[in-house]
Amino acid sequence: MTERVFNFSAGPAVLPESVLLQAQRDLFALPGVGMSILEVSHRSAAFEQVISEAEADLRALLAIPDNYKVLFLQGGASLQFSMVPINLLPAGGSADYILTGSWGQGAFKEAKKLGSVREAASTAATNFDRLPAPGEINLDPQAAYLHFTSNETIFGVEFQEEPVAGDLPLVCDMSSDFISRPVDVSRYGLIYAGAQKNAGPAGTTIVIVREDLLGKAPASTPAMLDYQNLAKNGSMYNTPPCFSIYICGLVFKWLRHEIGGLDKVLALNREKAQILYDAIDSSDGYYRGHAQKDCRSLMNVTFRLPSEDLEKRFIKEATAAGLDGLKGHRSVGGLRASIYNAFPRAGVEKLVDFMEDFRRKA
Numbered sequence: 001m002t003e004r005v006f007n008f009s010a011g012p013a014v015l016p017e018s019v020l021l022q023a024q025r026d027l028f029a030l031p032g033v034g035m036s037i038l039e040v041s042h043r044s045a046a047f048e049q050v051i052s053e054a055e056a057d058l059r060a061l062l063a064i065p066d067n068y069k070v071l072f073l074q075g076g077a078s079l080q081f082s083m084v085p086i087n088l089l090p091a092g093g094s095a096d097y098i099l100t101g102s103w104g105q106g107a108f109k110e111a112k113k114l115g116s117v118r119e120a121a122s123t124a125a126t127n128f129d130r131l132p133a134p135g136e137i138n139l140d141p142q143a144a145y146l147h148f149t150s151n152e153t154i155f156g157v158e159f160q161e162e163p164v165a166g167d168l169p170l171v172c173d174m175s176s177d178f179i180s181r182p183v184d185v186s187r188y189g190l191i192y193a194g195a196q197k198n199a200g201p202a203g204t205t206i207v208i209v210r211e212d213l214l215g216k217a218p219a220s221t222p223a224m225l226d227y228q229n230l231a232k233n234g235s236m237y238n239t240p241p242c243f244s245i246y247i248c249g250l251v252f253k254w255l256r257h258e259i260g261g262l263d264k265v266l267a268l269n270r271e272k273a274q275i276l277y278d279a280i281d282s283s284d285g286y287y288r289g290h291a292q293k294d295c296r297s298l299m300n301v302t303f304r305l306p307s308e309d310l311e312k313r314f315i316k317e318a319t320a321a322g323l324d325g326l327k328g329h330r331s332v333g334g335l336r337a338s339i340y341n342a343f344p345r346a347g348v349e350k351l352v353d354f355m356e357d358f359r360r361k362a
């Protein structure tokens with residue numbers, strides 16, 4: 001078998017090896033079906049089973065209450081930046097946004113094209129190295145919803161609990177920490193997540209929406225953008241991204257049965273992040289974390305070296321050593337180690353050893 005490297009990519013990202021091996025084994029013909037998942041009709045009983053099992057496993061993982069719909073959509077998390085206001089922001093109404101990084105800014109920018117939106121808080125002044133304190137969040141009690149980004153993938157800041165939203169429906173872009181820990185879904189109006197960070201491959205976006213928020217889109221809304229229509233058709237108003245949904249389903253089973261659920265995966269994620277942050281904090285200032293300590297992400301660890309030259313050399317040598325995808329996003333610079341659910345602890349340990357060696361030689 002071809003050897004695998006440690007993949008620190010922010011997304012698409014590492015998948016569990018057992019999922020890849022099962023997909024490989026069953027790719028030629030799904031057991032009992034005699035056709036590949038790539039060939040099977042989305043209207044067939046075989047695919048019905050794939051999508052309903054994926055939904056059931058996700059419902060079990062997150063304990064999703066019965067009054068929420070689970071949708072498997074297309075267009076990425078980026079299309080949700082528009083679909084959320086199209087469906088939830090009434091004419092003449094306004095929505096609040098908390099901005100803690102580029103993705104929140106992106107959501108805000110798209111919503112602005114469709115209606116009235118307010119910045120309830122922003123940490124742009126310090127290049128998104130922190131979360132707003134509760135007292136900094138200025139809510140409009142009349143807002144249609146409060147949008148936030150639970151984990152800002154580029155800057156590496158993550159909410160450990162929901163911002164206080166009063167009576168406003170909370171809407172969350174959970175793309176990069178979805179199913180990385182337990183979440184009380186009943187506190188949310190709507191959760192969305194592009195699959196390609198933690199849940200599966202690119203191609204599907206998962207939306208969890210409270211039923212009373214459906215049916216609010218204006219009559220002019222295109223059918224493909226109307227949550228109610230998509231929910232009514234069980235995510236199959238048109239051909240769904242069958243393969244991506246299939247792999248997500250295998251990942252959910254892996255999380256439930258091999259890992260043992262979201263409490264377990266959170267404990268593993270905490271351990272991995274701790275090893276890496278400890279290496280940064282004990283480097284006598286050689287490595288400098290971007291996010292303030294109490295806002296640090298368990299998923300995306302962002303840090304700098306003393307100079308850009310050293311950062312370039314680090315990335316080059318790390319890549320050669322089988323530590324791939326560590327280059328940070330240009331808006332932060334430096335390095336970013338994305339260590340999602342499926343990223344093995346051994347890869348974090350190897351990175352930490354590499355960091356030690358690199359610092360000693362420099």
Ligand SMILES: *Cc1c(COP(=O)(O)O)cnc(C)c1O
Pocket residue numbers: 011075076077078079103149151152153173174175176194195197
């Ligand atoms: C990756 C990412 C997105 C964009 O997802 P697409 O599926 O590429 O549209 C949006 N929000 C967050 C938090 C992300 O990490």
